[in-house]
Amino acid sequence: MDSRQWLESVLEKLAPCNLPMNYQQRLLEELAHHLDDLMEETMSITVSVEQRMGDPGLVANAAAEAQRRRGSRSWLAVLAKLFGFVVLPLPAVIVMWGLIGWLGLAVFGSLLGTSRETLPEWLKTAMSEHQVGIRIGLLALLVAISSLVTVAYGVVVRRFGLNWRWMLMATLLVVLVTAPLTMKIEYTGVTGQNSISAGLGFTGAIAPLLLQGALPLVVGLWFVVRQARQARGFLAGCA
């Protein structure tokens, strides 16, 4: 039995145990790397894989037992994931908008060497003439920030080998908070009577919803598909 046949045999024995795909993937990944190391180290020696690695059935049974004994840690882990992927995306996006908005204003002010109350003339002109453009630009910036939050979730899901469904949940929530984003600029040119406000609301127009939700949705779905393919691909590669 070579290393591939041994892995196939473990996979076959794992099948009736009904273990989570993520766990199977991780176990097989570790076993495959172990076998690679073993082969590298013992290339010159005739080594029986089964003799070194053990009976595939025993490994599968031990894995099932390990999963069964997860106990209270298991629900804690699920709770942490629920919080991280079902609750946190909404405040995370809003906090990131606020944080980057605040940082942007601070940098903007220091670059211009002026305060928000006394804008330079060129900016006052731009604000009067290109309000729509500036509004769209700011909205695009916020959508980009949402997409970056989605990327951050994708990186976490990939790094910790989590199920693609968690990524899908986080993506949908980010889209839910990004799509109905509205922005209003009221510029009169009179100091103290100008404002920029952002909020969530449905104006009745579908196009902005689709446009604003599209980027984080596409980014998130890319990670979802990648994660799902990786899980299936790894298992299929062993089978």
Added chain:
Amino acid sequence: MKRNRGNSDFLNGVPELLILHLLAERPRYGYELVKTLREASGETLDFGEGCIYPILHRLEAEGLLESSPQSVAGRRRFVYRVTTSGRARLDECRSSWSNIVAGISRVLQGGSHGQPAVA
């Protein structure tokens, strides 16, 4: 009610003792751990190396170990380290093991009545 960890439990947990002991020295990944275990035991411990991973996963699930994926020699490895609870369990296991060894030694040396139990 506090669970009574008897010697039979402990004997079943010898791999855990060895794993916790080696990982308490420094974090290691699976293959490295097995290699160290074989070398440190002078190749006397014969076990299916594949079974080490379910044990590691169980100890991790029990909060005695934690793992993080790291790139080692171009490969992604799950490197395991002992947690604070793991160190406490290791102390407990070492103490139990010392008691067992001492008990067995007493039996082999003839016990309190001065007659050898093993001819």
